[in-house]
Amino acid sequence: MQKDSERLRELSINHPSAWDMDRFRANWLLFVETLLKEEANSLIPSRRIRWQIEQTPAFQEVVADWDNMDGLHRLDAWKRLLLAAEDACRTILPACFQCGECCRVGSPTLHLEDLVLLQSGKIPWDQLVTLRKGEPALSPFDGRPFVLPEGRIKVREKEGLRECVFLISETDRCSIYDDRPLQCRAQACWDPIPASETAEMPFLLREHIFQGVDLMMEIIAEHETRCGFAVLPGAFEELSRSSGGNIQEVLRLLSYEEHFRQFVSDKFKIDKFKIPAQNMELLFGRSFTRMTTLFGFRVAEEPDGTRCLLVDEPGGRA
Ligand code: SF4
Ligand code: SF4
Incomplete structure (x- = not known):
């Protein structure tokens, strides 16, 4: 049975003479992705394969000259790129091409x-x-x-x-x-x-970062004791078990943890440790408020400043 990439190649090579650069790029992307789906080494991101080829002088010359090529030269260049793509899929160079994938x-x-x-x-x-x-x-x-x-x-x-x-x-x-x-x-x-x-x-x-800054380590330890992550799942389980009735513990934890952060920011003047206040998430991790999403909730602020715990879906409310 004919593979998708083979059919695609047969179809596409009939037409490159008429392609503008946008069409060329679209077909190129489609071909590489189709090819990768068929290759055993599908762990390699298609973007990386593309980058491996697109950074070669041969590819860049084709792109630079495409608009000025006649139909025969386009067809020939396109065939060469398809073969290069197939070769690149089988011969993965041991190098990072910074494709960002x-x-x-x-x-x-x-x-x-x-x-x-x-x-x-x-x-x-x-x-x-x-x-x-x-x-x-x-x-x-x-x-x-x-x-x-x-x-x-x-x-x-x-x-x-x-x-x-x-x-x-x-x-x-x-x-x-x-x-x-x-x-x-x-x-x-x-x-x-x-x-x-x-x-x-x-x-x-954090012990490595704040080594020698005893006060900071004491504050972090106090935060772990009073606001360790382990307390959150139990409170949300109780909220779920009571169908929203027992919300008090969740609200208490959110409020307490927020006040802890505020207290540290205000009273201990974190700047004296040369650590800006926006580094709270390095000191204490993500706030309980942010972590409500792990349990299917979110905290929203009303126009009057009131904060509500909502089910994390449009219009949801606990
Ligand atoms: S950035 Fe480098 S290592 Fe990451 S997928 Fe791309 S080529 Fe591979
Ligand atoms: S620091 Fe971020 S962007 Fe840079 S290589 Fe690592 S994951 Fe990629």
């Missing part, structure tokens, strides 16, 4: 050896967030959910996405590529082993 499915977790990147300012403090012990997380290796056995420090992701904040959407490039963390340097879409080996290396913890 792996940066769209999660930001890196930091390791102890990344501390120097923070201390030197290569990675700004305010782009970090702490995930706390007990929080649900997704494995960066196979995407499976698991519960964090201890805290982790991660680069932030863009609001509402799993995309790393350092990925420049317009260019697919990493804005800190030369100074990217260990996990990113080990990331290799053609070989999962180096990245998985980083899981054996010591993770960066």
Whole structure:
């Protein structure tokens, strides 16, 4: 039986002489994606295959000359690109082409050896967030959910996405590529082993960052004691079990945790530690208010400043 890519190739090679550049690009994208679906090595993102070919001088010459080529030259150039794509699918070069695809499915977790990147300012403090012990997380290796056995420090992701904040959407490039963390340097879409080996290396913890700043560590410990993540699931389970009747504990926890953060910000004047107030998520992790979404809720603020706990769906209310 004829493969989809073979049929597509037969169909498309009849017409490239008439294609403008937009049509050329659309067919090129379609061909590479179809081809990848058929190849055994479908773990490799299609964008990466495209980038591997598109960065070659041969591809760039075709693109530069396309508008000036006659029909025969277009047909010949198109055939050469199809063969190059098939070859690239079978011969994955062991190199990162900075296609940005792996940066769209999660930001890196930091390791102890990344501390120097923070201390030197290569990675700004305010782009970090702490995930706390007990929080649900997704494995960066196979995407499976698991519960964090201890805290982790991660680069932030863009609001509402799993995309790393350092990925420049317009260019697919990493804005800190030369100074990217260990996990990113080990990331290799053609070989999962180096990245998985980083899981054996010591993770960066808040204890490393705030070493020697005893007061800060005491505040963090106090926050864990009073507002550890473990208290939230029980309160939401009770809310669910009572069909919304026992909401008081959830509201108390949200309110208490928010006041804790405010108190620290106001009274301990975090700036004296040279840590801006916007770094609360590095100090204490995501607020309970933000984490309500993990349990199917969200907190909304009314025009008069009243805050409501809503079921996380349009028009929902607890
Ligand atoms: S490692 Fe990531 S950014 Fe590099 S080529 Fe592979 S998918 Fe693209
Ligand atoms: S730091 Fe750079 S390489 Fe690492 S996930 Fe973010 S954008 Fe990608």
